[in-house]
Amino acid sequence: MFAALNVNLIFSLILGQLGIIINMPFMLTQVVSGAGLIPRPILPEFFKAMSNIPPCFYAIRADYNILYGGNHTETLWLQLFAIGIVTIVIHLIIVAFQKNKNPLVDVA
Numbered sequence: 001m002f003a004a005l006n007v008n009l010i011f012s013l014i015l016g017q018l019g020i021i022i023n024m025p026f027m028l029t030q031v032v033s034g035a036g037l038i039p040r041p042i043l044p045e046f047f048k049a050m051s052n053i054p055p056c057f058y059a060i061r062a063d064y065n066i067l068y069g070g071n072h073t074e075t076l077w078l079q080l081f082a083i084g085i086v087t088i089v090i091h092l093i094i095v096a097f098q099k100n101k102n103p104l105v106d107v108a
Contacts, residue, residue: 003055003084004030006091013094030054035061055083 008027011019032038033047034056040048051057062076 001059003080003087004059006084006087007054010087010090010094013091013098026054030056033057034059036064055080058083 007030008023011022011026013019015022029047029050033043033051033054035043035051036056040051043051058076058080061070062073062080064070065073065076
């Protein structure tokens with residue numbers, strides 16, 4: 001959940017309130033491409049390609065592996081962790097550029 005929220009927050013940090021409008025279709029795409037509702041083999045090609053980007057797919061697959069048995073659960077958790085780390089780095093870069101864009105003005 002932490003990784004998914006951070007991925008969605010990227011658009012809001014860059015674009016402000018306009019980013020929230022962009023987030024809505026992106027979140028819906030994440031839910032469908034996560035393969036929790038519809039199995040991945042029957043998803044359209046767009047959603048199959050999108051399932052590799054957001055963290056929703058990795059979290060859902062890992063949960064299914066834990067609940068129903070499966071292999072490569074550790075790999076899914078590591079991929080989810082890597083996405084979380086990458087999003088934190090992206091957040092730090094965005095905040096650093098936003099702080100440098102608005103320098104403080106000394107009032108004397």
